[in-house]
Amino acid sequence: MSYSVLVADDSAIVRAMVKKALVMAGLDLGAVHEAADGREALAVLGKSWVDVVFADINMPVMNGLELVREMRETPAFAATPVVIVSSDRSRARMEELERCGVRAYVKKPFRPEQFRSVVDGLLGKGR
Amino acid sequence: MTAVLTVDLLARVLGSTLEEAAFVFADPTDDPPPHEGRLVEARLPFKGPIDGELALVAPAALAATLAANLLGEDEGGAAATGDDEDAMGELLNMIAGVLAAELFGEGGAFELGLPRVRRVGPEELARAAAGALAVATLVEEEGRRIDLTLQRARRAA
Numbered sequence: 001m002s003y004s005v006l007v008a009d010d011s012a013i014v015r016a017m018v019k020k021a022l023v024m025a026g027l028d029l030g031a032v033h034e035a036a037d038g039r040e041a042l043a044v045l046g047k048s049w050v051d052v053v054f055a056d057i058n059m060p061v062m063n064g065l066e067l068v069r070e071m072r073e074t075p076a077f078a079a080t081p082v083v084i085v086s087s088d089r090s091r092a093r094m095e096e097l098e099r100c101g102v103r104a105y106v107k108k109p110f111r112p113e114q115f116r117s118v119v120d121g122l123l124g125k126g127r
Numbered sequence: 128m129t130a131v132l133t134v135d136l137l138a139r140v141l142g143s144t145l146e147e148a149a150f151v152f153a154d155p156t157d158d159p160p161p162h163e164g165r166l167v168e169a170r171l172p173f174k175g176p177i178d179g180e181l182a183l184v185a186p187a188a189l190a191a192t193l194a195a196n197l198l199g200e201d202e203g204g205a206a207a208t209g210d211d212e213d214a215m216g217e218l219l220n221m222i223a224g225v226l227a228a229e230l231f232g233e234g235g236a237f238e239l240g241l242p243r244v245r246r247v248g249p250e251e252l253a254r255a256a257a258g259a260l261a262v263a264t265l266v267e268e269e270g271r272r273i274d275l276t277l278q279r280a281r282r283a284a
Contacts, residue, residue: 087224
């Protein structure tokens, strides 16, 4: 069964890189939605089914941490898993993200197999 | 364990990120070719045990190569689409994450800002680089130069 993903990053080039990495990782993708910031991501979540969100931390308008907080407070997306894809490895950010229920993190620069591993961990193998 | 800021550290982080993310192989040089033509400059502020700003500068043609390699596509019209600027900003973002982890410790207390990218001429670049704490210059296989500069934040008087 394929699944639908949302890639939220203010860099169009990173969104394209993440999409490519997901395909190269051999994941069975359905719809791939994009958003340039957290606010756009929430709009996508409001009108489309998404199995997993891949989000950067540092984005304008609404950053990744604010996005995760908003998602957790919205019953319709509270259980949607979020994978943070970021260069930011600061302790304070990681702790905040963990408190918000983020369980997966992919550091940039990334390799496709890292996405396979985190998606298998979140959604189960074989999807 | 944390590293000490040196030109060698900047060069190592720049070189490894270029190689890992964009498949561009570049070596440090003490005798860099002069910057010529239009350049793409990305700047990214950071806060931590020291506050400062990183700058990454490359010729527009190299920025287009970096964009193409990040995407795994032909160089095509990266300059027209803005992908070359996007690529420079994103590479600097990656470099900043790796460098901050080296300087302040993996999981240390620091905050990265958003990259700002612009096109500059060589003269403008020389003024912007004045007062840098450290500058690493690498030259890639086709002889094109890329600079990584770290500046301490200016304090209000």
